[in-house]
Amino acid sequence: MPQKIDEILDLVLQEIEKGKSIEDCLKDYPQFVTELEPLLHLALAIRELPKPQPSSEAISRSLVKISETKERTTQLVPFQPAWVRIAAVILLVVLIGWSTLALSKSSVPGDVLYPIKIMSEKTQYALTLNPKRKALFHLRFADKRTEELALCLKRKNRIDKNLLNTMLNEARTALKFAEPIDRESDFLKAVQGVNQKQLAVLCEIMKCGCCREDVLAALKLCYEREYCIQYRANPKLKEEYNPYYEAWNRSCNW
């Protein structure tokens, strides 16, 4: 049996709904009769109030207003099935991703979009299994880092040591993946192209007055590589004295 008065009131109301009289219901709760009886009479009186019926004119007026609103809303927001909305969201995501990638292509170390550029390169690389294609990727990365080095010099007038090392390492890794290299191959010509580009950028850096030790070492390495590539392309050169050959072998694991 409930003890709280609000619960007793509710219970008695339910009994009355079932057809019991107020007096019968309150017999079980003599201590609450004084308080509950007038409340129950009031509740019954409220229930007996007439249920209002809306006028048909008012409903018609309302429906006319709604019909106007409905037309406006339908014109403004036409119904779109779920697949259209999903396709729109996918398209939007692809567009945002594509434009971010496009914008990140011209970024250099220190830029906000640079990590996205590197991440995209790493993803492409990870999806490649063929060693020859991996070698091409490393060569392309070496080329990109060379361009970034030139851009850094132009935009920020400073040389990033990590970028310089990465540029040289990518070229070396490219050669490592490409072994054995045919001396007539286009790959060797491509390596030579990238190496000459690196040489040109390093010379440009030197001209700007940046004669740091690491830049000088990089320049020396690129000259050694150039000589070695030439030897690869033409083995007769081995007969001549080659002071750089040993060093090159050590540095690039050829």
Next chain:
Amino acid sequence: MKANSSIFNNDTSPDELAKLIKDAKRYRGEALNRLCKFVYNKIFGYTYYRVQQREDAEDLTSEVLLKMVRSLKTQHGNFLAWIYRIANNTIIDFYRRRAKRSEISIESLKQDIPSAEVSRDILTENKMRKALAHLTPDQAQVITLRFLQDYTNQEVAQIMGKTVGAVKVIQYRALKALKEYLAKEDYATKN
């Protein structure tokens, strides 16, 4: 909620109502018209005792329906709880606007008081309206839903987003407050 609950009277079963809402959300003319008529009856009955004039109740019901049509597409969850919440907020806004405009003048209140020739029912209706206006919004909502619209405690709890226990407490306090107000009014009238 009971299968043939009083919520779904007006000859509309829960399944029919769910289908009606789904079709109306796609702005299918006939479905939206039927839903509007169904909601009109419900909300008019709800607003009728919460404001002083029948015209106000009609205007508010119309306003609730317009709001419903505008945001029907984004509606989720219990439809009736949603529509009654809109109705309750519209009534609160109505009183707020009136308070700002200070429209509740002594003259307007005098007009609401029926003359001796008016039937006993209308007198009770107006007394009820004034008494409800003196309750808190929650108390007025519980009295209207429980005793004027015949919803069960569970249904009222769903509509108001409260527990059944809380509804019982509000119901008791509301009836007590009403009794005290009406007693004071009767005393004032007699003296």
